[in-house]
Amino acid sequence: MGERWRKVTDGGERSLIKAPSSASISSQGAPAAAAPAPAPAAPSTSTGDLERAARKQFQQDVTPGFVYVLAAFSAMGGFLFGYDTGVISGAMLLLKKELELSALWQEMLISSTVAAAALSALLGGVLNGLFGRRVCILLASFFFTVGGIVLSTAPGKEVLLAGRLIVGVGLGIACMTVPVYIAEASPPHLRGQLVTVNTLFITGGQFTASLVDGAFSYLQHDGWRYMLGLSVLPAVLQFIGFLFLPESPRWLIQRGLTQKARRVLSQIRGNQNIDEEYDSIKNSLDEEDSGGGGDGPVIWRMLTYPPTRRALLVGCGLHMFQQVSGINTIMYYSATILQMSGVRDDKLAIWLACLTTLTNFLFTLLGVWLVERVGRRKLTLGSILGTCLSLSVLAVGFLMSAQHSPPVTLHPTNPSLANSTCSKYQLCEPCMLDPKCGFCYRENGSALLASSCVPVNKASTEHAAWGRCSNSSLMKDQTYWAYNYCPTSYSWLVLLGLVLYLAAFAPGMGPMPWTINSEIYPLWARSTGNACAAGVNWTFNILVSLTFLHLAQYFTYYGAFFLYSSMALLGFFFIYGCLPETKARRLEEIEALFENQLCSCGASDSDEGRQVEYIRVKGSNYHLSDNDASDVD
Numbered sequence: 001m002g003e004r005w006r007k008v009t010d011g012g013e014r015s016l017i018k019a020p021s022s023a024s025i026s027s028q029g030a031p032a033a034a035a036p037a038p039a040p041a042a043p044s045t046s047t048g049d050l051e052r053a054a055r056k057q058f059q060q061d062v063t064p065g066f067v068y069v070l071a072a073f074s075a076m077g078g079f080l081f082g083y084d085t086g087v088i089s090g091a092m093l094l095l096k097k098e099l100e101l102s103a104l105w106q107e108m109l110i111s112s113t114v115a116a117a118a119l120s121a122l123l124g125g126v127l128n129g130l131f132g133r134r135v136c137i138l139l140a141s142f143f144f145t146v147g148g149i150v151l152s153t154a155p156g157k158e159v160l161l162a163g164r165l166i167v168g169v170g171l172g173i174a175c176m177t178v179p180v181y182i183a184e185a186s187p188p189h190l191r192g193q194l195v196t197v198n199t200l201f202i203t204g205g206q207f208t209a210s211l212v213d214g215a216f217s218y219l220q221h222d223g224w225r226y227m228l229g230l231s232v233l234p235a236v237l238q239f240i241g242f243l244f245l246p247e248s249p250r251w252l253i254q255r256g257l258t259q260k261a262r263r264v265l266s267q268i269r270g271n272q273n274i275d276e277e278y279d280s281i282k283n284s285l286d287e288e289d290s291g292g293g294g295d296g297p298v299i300w301r302m303l304t305y306p307p308t309r310r311a312l313l314v315g316c317g318l319h320m321f322q323q324v325s326g327i328n329t330i331m332y333y334s335a336t337i338l339q340m341s342g343v344r345d346d347k348l349a350i351w352l353a354c355l356t357t358l359t360n361f362l363f364t365l366l367g368v369w370l371v372e373r374v375g376r377r378k379l380t381l382g383s384i385l386g387t388c389l390s391l392s393v394l395a396v397g398f399l400m401s402a403q404h405s406p407p408v409t410l411h412p413t414n415p416s417l418a419n420s421t422c423s424k425y426q427l428c429e430p431c432m433l434d435p436k437c438g439f440c441y442r443e444n445g446s447a448l449l450a451s452s453c454v455p456v457n458k459a460s461t462e463h464a465a466w467g468r469c470s471n472s473s474l475m476k477d478q479t480y481w482a483y484n485y486c487p488t489s490y491s492w493l494v495l496l497g498l499v500l501y502l503a504a505f506a507p508g509m510g511p512m513p514w515t516i517n518s519e520i521y522p523l524w525a526r527s528t529g530n531a532c533a534a535g536v537n538w539t540f541n542i543l544v545s546l547t548f549l550h551l552a553q554y555f556t557y558y559g560a561f562f563l564y565s566s567m568a569l570l571g572f573f574f575i576y577g578c579l580p581e582t583k584a585r586r587l588e589e590i591e592a593l594f595e596n597q598l599c600s601c602g603a604s605d606s607d608e609g610r611q612v613e614y615i616r617v618k619g620s621n622y623h624l625s626d627n628d629a630s631d632v633d
């Protein structure tokens, strides 16, 4: 069709754009298909209006509903990620009583899923390359379904462990495949938003899990079976949906299945001309075959080829900083934070914990709205800075509580436990930091009376091993048992820190590591890059959750939160230096952003003007800034 390819140097960056054919451009260089036509009297404004109108027209034109359906079915993988990681805390409260689980078994049932996810995310990289995204998502939903059935029917703890491992395998494969699949199917101007929807579904899954935990917590017998088994429904729905959804066109082209790829592209691009996108994917694959990377396993080629090595460092770094800024500790710890602020009823604390997951969900929604407006870089930078500051607020809250820790006024001893360390503490702070002890006290207005530090009941941390706080019927007369926290008048500061933290973390640091990783690798390295980055995410997830209580014991709570805050600060500098803006670029152009030295990628890319946007002009594609008359034949 006489199409010309033109290389544009835009802010020092190289990008390929297709020059418009004369037939499709008006004499002012404006796209003829755009409506409404601008007033001729004000050329600069009219061009702007025209561009805006054309952009609008383009965006309406090129985004068929099918892409949204595809993104929603894929993001069910995110929902299951959130649900299965979130639901276990509520299920565990019932499980440990019913199956009399030791602390080791509780730990194993919680961590096994995360550990299996870390390993299977790496395996997912290989599977993605071999069998494609669609098969991997089908496989993940199959694992979720089988895992859910095994969990809900488990006769004992061993089978439960097997179920948790199966779910973990599904999780690992889903978490690295879904963002890649959505990114590869989305048009550039919507990609960020649609991939971020996956994290919205993760936090939606966490919120749903907390509601389900709350609802079934009243069902003391077998309530956990419903909690764990309900995940089968979205898993089956996703499996059925994916029987009808297509494979990623990029993977098909990579595999040489060109006709099929063209069919899928037409299906997901509606009435847009797909030639340019098809050619651009094909060209970048040809370039890759003859260019960077060399021979050997993909991970080796990635590490020896500077642009992919840098991208991998950025991708893994983002996931590491996401986890070391403590999101899962905060989520897990939120119930205790709420108890510190005076919520003493256990059931009420469970329902209020839903507020934390709801806040996380709502602020992720803000991220979906912001990602294409402010771009990935600004959003991530703002978010990690806010995360760092709010962690400091939390830490100061804990510091103030520690400095005003109530004293232990009674030192009762039980003859059989006379040499317990608990009775030696003089303040609540060291008592609550010792996992074997808790604080029993009576409250009279705002004054604390008759406080003691006593051993915790080994079977349930809800009561003391002996004495006034060992039994609910004895705990009348304003007597309370505080395990893991101290009553404090600074709880408002901690609560403020919690809300600020979620507001800052959820729109950026929550979703952006997933979104950015789905974009920054060239096609040949995409599944391996995402697999490694997801592996890093799960590894740090497990490290942070397993070390939190020890950290708190050695450095106190405020020490732990100051540590997370400094990690977030380090993360800010890392992102500032190394993360380029990928907004609105074609996936095939993004490799070029990593051509310079690693820590110049970020700084050189703050210029928004370099973004490449396309508008459709009578079935062709036209670069928005390409509207001067000289371009028209």
Ligand SMILES: O[C@H]1[C@H](O)[C@@H](O)[C@H](O)[C@@H](O)[C@H]1O
Binding pocket: 199, 202, 203, 206, 322, 327, 328, 360, 509, 510, 511, 537, 541
């Ligand atoms: O992006 C997600 C999200 O922010 C979740 O709330 C968190 O639990 C996950 O660990 C994280 O990867």
